[in-house]
Amino acid sequence: MDDQGRGPDPRPEGAPGEAPEPGEGTVPRQLPYEGVWRFTASAVDASVPQARHAVRDLLYRQGVPVSDDLAQGLLLIVSELVTNAVRHAAVLSPVLAVEVAVGAEWVRVAVEDNHPYRPTALETDHGRTGGRGLLLVREITREAGGVCDIEHTAGGGKVVWAALPLKPARVP
Numbered sequence: 001m002d003d004q005g006r007g008p009d010p011r012p013e014g015a016p017g018e019a020p021e022p023g024e025g026t027v028p029r030q031l032p033y034e035g036v037w038r039f040t041a042s043a044v045d046a047s048v049p050q051a052r053h054a055v056r057d058l059l060y061r062q063g064v065p066v067s068d069d070l071a072q073g074l075l076l077i078v079s080e081l082v083t084n085a086v087r088h089a090a091v092l093s094p095v096l097a098v099e100v101a102v103g104a105e106w107v108r109v110a111v112e113d114n115h116p117y118r119p120t121a122l123e124t125d126h127g128r129t130g131g132r133g134l135l136l137v138r139e140i141t142r143e144a145g146g147v148c149d150i151e152h153t154a155g156g157g158k159v160v161w162a163a164l165p166l167k168p169a170r171v172p
Contacts, residue, residue, distance in 0.1 A: 031104050033062040038099040041082070043090035043113070051082045051098050055109065064102050065166055073140045074109055077162050080133040081111035084160070089115035093157060102166075106146070110161035118150050118158055137162055 037058055041047035055078050059066055066074065078098065085096045093114035101108040119134055141148040141162045148162035 033064045034102050034104060035062070036099065036101040038097055040095050040097050043086050043094050043096050045086060047086060047096070048079055048082045052079050055098070055100055058100055059102075059107075062102065064107060066107065067167075070107075070144060070164060070166070073144055074107060074162075074164060077137050077140055078109050078111075080137050081109070081160050081162075084119065084133050085111050085113045085115075088117065088119065089113035089157075091115070099161075104166075106163050106165050108161055108163035110159050112153060112157060112159040114153075114155060114157035116152075116156050116158070118152070119160070134160075 039051075039054060041051055052075050056071070056075055058064075059071060059074070082096065082098065085093065089096070097112040099108075099110045099112070101110075137160075138148055141164060144164040146162060146164035148160075151159045151161070153159060
């Protein structure tokens, strides 16, 4: 994302429905909490709580205006996405990347791995435990009024991301 978290649309560059570029001469004022942060983690179970805590601490440290409900939803999404990468991609991707991008009106979390398989959300099967993490991510995202998707990377892997709206911030 070359807009470094700016703008009304959390979708990666080139995504369908991408917002048009602002007119020349207009430079939006960046809010103190806006930006993009990325860290890597080993594709092991211990990375799940570490990633969740890192994202929680980042949101707090940057002063991102998230409600408790939104923060809990984001942290659950991070847990599910990292868990999926650890369980299903570790063989081909011993390292995964977690990205947090915050704009004036949204926050986006993404997990990238090098495994080419593009997962699908499974339907509810009460006889089966597990396997519904992506369905949970989609439901949390939908309830919050956000968007989520899975994109292929240039290197043959994938990025699974979810973006949730923030309450619009007032710029002085």
